[in-house]
Every structure is written in structure tokens, then in C-alpha cells.
Amino acid sequence: MSGIYNDPIGHWVVVVVAxxxxxxxxxTATAYTVWFERVxxxxxxxxxxxxxxxxxxxxxxxxxxxxxxxxxSFVPAKTERTLFVIAxxxxxxxxxxxxxxxxxxxxxNVQYWIVDINIGVLLVFALSSLNVYAxxxxxxxxxxxxxxxxxxxSAAQLISYEIALGLALVPTFMIVGSLRLRDIVDYxxxxxxxxxxxxxxxxxxxxxxxxxxxxxAETNRAPFDLPEAEQELIGGFLTEYSGLKFVMYYLAEYxxxxxxxxxxxxxxxxxxxxxxxPPVLAFLLKVVLFLFLYIWLRGTFPRLRYDxxxxxxxxxxxxxxxxxxxxxxxxxxxxxx
Amino acid sequence: MAxxxxxxxxxxxxxxxxxxPDEGVPVHPKGKVPSVGADIAALATGLKTTLGEFxxxxxxxxxxxxxxxxxxxxxxxxxxxxxxNGLERCIGCELCAAACPVGCILVIAAENTDENRVSxxxxxxxxxxxxxxxxxxxxxxxxxxxxxAIVLGPEYELSDTSREKFIYTKEKLLEPLPPDVQxxxxxxxxxxx
Numbered sequence: 001m002s003g004i005y006n007d008p009i010g011h012w013v014v015v016v017v018a019x020x021x022x023x024x025x026x027x028t029a030t031a032y033t034v035w036f037e038r039v040x041x042x043x044x045x046x047x048x049x050x051x052x053x054x055x056x057x058x059x060x061x062x063x064x065x066x067x068x069x070x071x072x073s074f075v076p077a078k079t080e081r082t083l084f085v086i087a088x089x090x091x092x093x094x095x096x097x098x099x100x101x102x103x104x105x106x107x108x109n110v111q112y113w114i115v116d117i118n119i120g121v122l123l124v125f126a127l128s129s130l131n132v133y134a135x136x137x138x139x140x141x142x143x144x145x146x147x148x149x150x151x152x153x154s155a156a157q158l159i160s161y162e163i164a165l166g167l168a169l170v171p172t173f174m175i176v177g178s179l180r181l182r183d184i185v186d187y188x189x190x191x192x193x194x195x196x197x198x199x200x201x202x203x204x205x206x207x208x209x210x211x212x213x214x215x216x217a218e219t220n221r222a223p224f225d226l227p228e229a230e231q232e233l234i235g236g237f238l239t240e241y242s243g244l245k246f247v248m249y250y251l252a253e254y255x256x257x258x259x260x261x262x263x264x265x266x267x268x269x270x271x272x273x274x275x276x277x278p279p280v281l282a283f284l285l286k287v288v289l290f291l292f293l294y295i296w297l298r299g300t301f302p303r304l305r306y307d308x309x310x311x312x313x314x315x316x317x318x319x320x321x322x323x324x325x326x327x328x329x330x331x332x333x334x335x336x337x
Numbered sequence: 338m339a340x341x342x343x344x345x346x347x348x349x350x351x352x353x354x355x356x357x358p359d360e361g362v363p364v365h366p367k368g369k370v371p372s373v374g375a376d377i378a379a380l381a382t383g384l385k386t387t388l389g390e391f392x393x394x395x396x397x398x399x400x401x402x403x404x405x406x407x408x409x410x411x412x413x414x415x416x417x418x419x420x421x422n423g424l425e426r427c428i429g430c431e432l433c434a435a436a437c438p439v440g441c442i443l444v445i446a447a448e449n450t451d452e453n454r455v456s457x458x459x460x461x462x463x464x465x466x467x468x469x470x471x472x473x474x475x476x477x478x479x480x481x482x483x484x485x486a487i488v489l490g491p492e493y494e495l496s497d498t499s500r501e502k503f504i505y506t507k508e509k510l511l512e513p514l515p516p517d518v519q520x521x522x523x524x525x526x527x528x529x530x
Contacts, residue, residue: 040391043390043391043392043395044387044390044391045390046390046393046394046395046396046397047395047396047397048395048397048399051399296384296388296391297384299387299391300383300384300386300387301380301383
């Protein structure tokens with residue numbers, strides 16, 4: 001099986017098949033994430049959530065998708081037409097591209113990823129920050145004060161939290177010595193009788209806490225969902241969007257949510273390693289747990305005020321992340337010295 | 338009236354003295370020092386609460402399948418009753434139509450004869466129609482009836498596809514009573530005796 005990866009033509013066949021499969025899998029996963037979120041939020045509010053379409057409401061998203069796909073493709077007058085259409089495409093393209101470098105598992109020598117590049121994490125962050133462009137351009141092109149405000153908030157928020165997010169992961173890279181996601185997952189330690197991969201959260205707990213908070217902000221999820229803040233901004237940058245263009249933004253948001261959950265599983269919880277559980281299933285389980293955490297946070301906390309958001313980002317998370325980097329570096333040097 | 342208001346204007350004293358213009362808003366309750374630990378504990382309490390709700394039984398009643406129980410005295414659609422020997426109770430006295438505040442009941446009475454005996458009294462209702470679009474389900478007809486011929490049952494899902502179908506005719510009103518209405522009427526009769 002491993003021979004096919006080295007064959008020049010076989011390699012491309014594998015990549016194309018993998019891309020097709022991954023697109024399908026991520027799309028389906030997104031649909032069921034929305035279903036999972038609605039059901040979990042429902043249970044938090046002691047109601048069943050969608051349960052009418054198909055068994056346990058599992059076909060709800062198919063119904064919603066068909067309904068939205070058949071809506072009129074409407075562009076309001078006085079919008080910047082080209083940008084208005086391009087913006088959601090940027091969002092969805094950036095969201096899906098990130099999955100090119102996310103390794104899902106290694107099972108019976110079959111590689112469940114598309115490419116394994118040595119700057120994997122960096123690429124994921126580069127692509128996830130493209131999401132800002134989608135939101136800002138969409139908000140500006142809508143020619144609507146609520147959309148513009150949503151876009152501006154998003155720009156400020158994402159810039160503030162991206163720094164903390166990146167710095168929160170620096171200790172991990174310092175310990176592992178690589179940005180390749182596979183190397184981070186395969187990071188092994190020898191601790192007395194134990195020799196094997198460990199969940200890196202044991203070594204970088206503070207980094208994990210910063211990562212989780214910053215990732216919620218990065219994906220514009222409650223309680224950091226200021227860009228779309230329904231109550232104050234109608235729908236923020238989404239106000240003027242409907243039909244398939246709305247679906248694209250929506251899709252991008254949920255794909256990003258799965259991406260940051262997957263990254264959390266890979267960077268802090270040992271990826272596809274979990275006792276005897278088969279690799280891909282173990283990874284899936286961890287991602288689902290993280291998704292539940294996000295939904296749980298959304299069901300619990302009210303939205304932060306704008307100044308609180310900025311204070312948390314710049315005055316708490318960023319200094320904490322920097323201190324974390326310095327302390328980890330000191331310990332690393334001391335232990336090697 | 339205005340004078341009365343003036344005399345009753347004396348409000349009770351506020352239990353705690355109100356804040357003066359130069360006093361700031363107290364940030365934390367007295368005796369509580371703001372701390373990161375307390376804040377995180379507060380967040381954890383919130384998460385614990387929602388997780389508790391997550392595992393609690395749901396309160397949703399899934400309507401078309403499950404319905405909330407109706408009160409015994411619930412006033413839904415009308416029924417016309419019969420005696421046990423099959424004769425109609427209604428004697429065509431039109432008291433229900435007179436009692437109806439919206440005038441949705443139409444009764445046209447006719448004489449009973451020995452060949453055509455519909456009710457035990459002198460007269461019976463030849464036509465008995467209720468316009469359910471007008472009816473406000475007040476139950477005055479049931480109160481007014483001297484022979485307890487008309488009762489209001491528990492059904493409330495009365496939607497239909499045309500206006501004409503909302504004129505409930507005598508045939509429709511004479512449908513057999515649901516068992517719980519019968520039980521209610523029996524218990525009412527027992528109380529009366």
C-alpha cells in the first residue's frame with residue numbers, strides 16, 4: 001500500500017481521490033455539526049431540538065440545504081456586486097483549504113491526509129486568517145451600516161486574538177521542534193517505563209487554555225460572536241446575505257469550527273492515539289468532544305461586550321501567552337543544560 | 338379622583354437609603370474581593386448549570402403526538418345530547434340562542450307529533466346550527482339550556498378548509514359524546530342529586 005505514495009502517477013491518483021473524499025466528508029461533517037449543535041443546544045435548554053426530518057432529525061440539514069439552495073440568488077441594489085459575491089467564496093475556500101494539511105490518522109498504513117508539509121500549522125493559521133478578508137469585504141460590499149460594523153468588529157477581533165492564538169502554540173513547537181502536524185502528534189517521550197506518544201496538554205496546559213479561548217474568538221463563535229451579534233447588529237456582516245451566499249458563510253463558520261477542534265485534538269490531545277481505539281475513530285471522538293465544548297460554551301455564556309473582548313485579548317491572553325513562551329523556553333534550556 | 342391620588346401619594350420609605358449623586362456604583366458586594374479564582378469559579382458554575390440542564394428530562398410536549406391534558410371544565414366544540422332511549426334532549430326553546438353573546442346559534446323549532454317524535458317535549462329543534470367562526474366558547478348556551486341538551490366538549494382543533502364547513506349542523510352536533518364528557522356530566526348529575 002505504501003508503494004503507491006511513491007509512484008509519481010499513483011501519488012496523484014491518491015491525492016485526487018483523497019481531495020474528493022475529504023470534500024465530501026467535511027461537507028457532511030459540517031451538516032451534522034449543525035445538527036449536533038442544534039440538538040445539544042436544545043438539550044441544554046431542555047427541549048429536543050430538530051427531530052422531525054428523518055430519524056432523530058438527521059435529515060434536517062438536507063432539508064435546510066435544499067431550501068436555501070433553491071432560494072433566489074439576490075444581490076441588493078447599491079452593493080459592490082463583484083465583491084459581494086466573491087467574499088463568501090473566499091470564506092468557504094479558505095475554510096476548506098485548511099483541511100489539506102490536517103492529518104486525520106494513520107490506519108493500517110493508509111494515510112488519512114492529503115499533504116504532509118513541514119509548515120502544516122502555519123498554513124492552517126494563514127488560511128484561517130483569510131476568513132477576516134471574507135468578513136470585512138462582505139461587510140463593506142454590502143453597503144449597509146450593520147454589515148460594515150460587523151466587518152470592522154471582526155477585523156479588530158480576529159487581529160487581537162490571532163496573536164494570542166499563535167503565541168499559545170509556540171511552546172508546543174518549542175517542545176516538539178517541528179511545525180509538521182504529524183511530528184507533533186507523533187511526539188514521543190520516555191518517562192520511566194513508558195515510551196510512546198503523549199497528549200501534549202500535559203506539557204502545555206496554559207497554552208491549551210489560551211488556545212481554546214482564542215479559537216472560539218477566531219471562529220466568531222459565542223460568546224465572541226460580536227461580528228454577527230444578532231441583537232445589536234441585525235446579522236452583522238451577514239445582514240444582506242441570503243440563499244447560497246449565506247450558506248457559504250455559514251458553511252465556512254462551521255468548517256472553521258471543526259478545523260480548530262481538529263487542531264486542538266492534534267496539538268494537545270495526541271491526535272489519533274487513544275489506547276486501543278482505532279486511529280481515525282479516536283481522532284473523530286476527540287473532535288466531537290471539542291465541538292461539544294464549543295456548543296456548551298455557546299449555550300452557557302452571554303456575549304462579551306466589545307471593550308471586554310478587547311481587554312481579554314490584549315491585557316490577559318496576550319501577556320499570558322508571552323509569559324508562557326518565556327517560561328517554557330527557560331525550562332527547556334534548563335533541562336537541556 | 339385627582340385629590341384621592343394626592344392623598345395616597347405617600348409612598349413607603351425605601352428600605353435602604355438610595356445612592357447619592359457623588360457615590361459610585363459598588364463594583365462587588367461588600368466583603369467580596371474581586372479575584373481571578375472567583376471569576377473562574379463563576380464560569381465553572383455556569384457550565385455546571387447548563388450541563389445539569391443538558392442531562393435533565395425535557396419539558397417539550399411534542400404536540401401532534403402528545404397533547405397537554407384538558408381541564409375537566411374545558412370549553413371546546415359543542416355536542417347535542419340524546420336521552421338513553423334515543424330521543425333528542427333539545428326541545429327547541431331557543432334559550433341558548435338568546436343567551437349567546439355573539440348570536441352564533443340558529444334554532445328553528447317544529448312541533449312533535451305522535452308519528453314523528455324527535456324529543457320528549459312538545460317541540461324539537463328542526464334546525465340547529467352553530468357558526469363556529471363566531472362562537473367565542475363562553476359556554477353560556479350550556480348554562481342556559483333547561484334540559485342540558487347542549488354541552489361543550491374538549492376538542493379544540495377545529496380548523497377546516499372552507500368557511501361553510503364551520504357552520505356545524507344538527508347532524509354534526511349530534512355525534513356521540515366523547516367518554517370523558519359523559520363522565521363529567523354524570524359526576525355533575527350526581528352532585529345535583
